[in-house]
Amino acid sequence: MKTRTAVVTAVVTALLAGGTGNAQSRLNVVTSTEDLASIARDVGGDRVSVTALARGYQDPHFVDPKPSFILAVNRADLYIAVGRDLEIGWLPPLVTSSRNAKIQPGSRGYLDASLNVRILEIPTGQITRAMGDVHPFGNPHYWLEPGNGRLMAQAIRNKLSELSPADNAYFAGRYDDFDRRLAAAEKRWDAAMAPYKGTPLVTYHRSWPNFMDRFGLQVIGYVEPKPGIPPSPAHTLQLIEEMKRGGVKLIVVEPYFSLKTPQAIASQVPGGKVLILAPSVGGVKEAADFIQLFDYNINLLAATLKQVTGK
Ligand SMILES: [Zn+2]
Numbered sequence: 001m002k003t004r005t006a007v008v009t010a011v012v013t014a015l016l017a018g019g020t021g022n023a024q025s026r027l028n029v030v031t032s033t034e035d036l037a038s039i040a041r042d043v044g045g046d047r048v049s050v051t052a053l054a055r056g057y058q059d060p061h062f063v064d065p066k067p068s069f070i071l072a073v074n075r076a077d078l079y080i081a082v083g084r085d086l087e088i089g090w091l092p093p094l095v096t097s098s099r100n101a102k103i104q105p106g107s108r109g110y111l112d113a114s115l116n117v118r119i120l121e122i123p124t125g126q127i128t129r130a131m132g133d134v135h136p137f138g139n140p141h142y143w144l145e146p147g148n149g150r151l152m153a154q155a156i157r158n159k160l161s162e163l164s165p166a167d168n169a170y171f172a173g174r175y176d177d178f179d180r181r182l183a184a185a186e187k188r189w190d191a192a193m194a195p196y197k198g199t200p201l202v203t204y205h206r207s208w209p210n211f212m213d214r215f216g217l218q219v220i221g222y223v224e225p226k227p228g229i230p231p232s233p234a235h236t237l238q239l240i241e242e243m244k245r246g247g248v249k250l251i252v253v254e255p256y257f258s259l260k261t262p263q264a265i266a267s268q269v270p271g272g273k274v275l276i277l278a279p280s281v282g283g284v285k286e287a288a289d290f291i292q293l294f295d296y297n298i299n300l301l302a303a304t305l306k307q308v309t310g311k
């Protein structure tokens with residue numbers, strides 16, 4: 001008994017000390033989402049160990065914190081947040097209760113990935129609840145734009161180099177490789193989407209302004225009346241009328257919303273179609289990293305637009 005207890009104690013002590021061997025020389029990076037984790041792995045390579053908290057198939061605004069989250073955040077050398085209040089409902093208490101001074105907002109080990117990217121829908125004037133539950137500081141779904149992925153990768157490269165200066169050249173090389181692969185992929189995506197420039201569509205939540213703007217599609221309305229506010233009959237009827245008037249057929253839905261209202265709308269609109277796209281890495285198994293996320297969405301969207309538009 002005594003031996004067994006001693007072994008368990010030793011294992012627990014080792015775990016709390018942050019593991020053994022290689023793990024100790026790696027920077028321990030924790031991110032809010034799988035998108036950030038994917039980019040951090042691309043840039044950090046084998047010098048980082050990366051854990052994402054939210055899964056890609058979850059609504060990133062509303063994540064149930066698990067006990068494992070606190071342990072992960074407690075051990076982090078670097079925390080990377082999406083920012084713009086995306087995680088306001090679940091992250092602040094986790095960071096506060098982590099007892100990890102390194103990753104508190106304002107510390108060197110806390111990176112807000114939204115600070116140097118292109119943010120759309122920044123409200124002007126006073127922010128009120130009438131604007132909806134979420135998105136008070138501009139649209140926080142900015143990672144759905146390849147150019148922003150590049151800017152996020154630059155911010156991560158700079159932060160990793162700051163925390164681990166000896167690996168500066170390694171991170172720079174990894175970033176350059178990511179940048180090259182992303183640029184090659186963008187040519188592919190632009191070619192696939194070129195025939196559908198200007199096509200109007202509807203999305204459930206305001207998750208896609210950066211994505212649609214980048215690829216030249218026009219979002220004319222939302223199933224939600226306001227971000228975070230569930231569909232209402234009056235808004236739904238109005239949306240159906242707008243879609244009919246504009247000949248709009250496609251409704252893009254995030255995987256964590258009910259299909260009931262989107263399908264009801266599609267059934268009332270001539271040629272109406274509902275399409276589920278993945279808003280994050282890990283949202284579907286094919287979207288295993290940042291570039292694959294776009295590969296998956298663009299392939300599916302282009303195929304659907306071909307059907308819907310007949311182009
Ligand atoms: Zn949102």
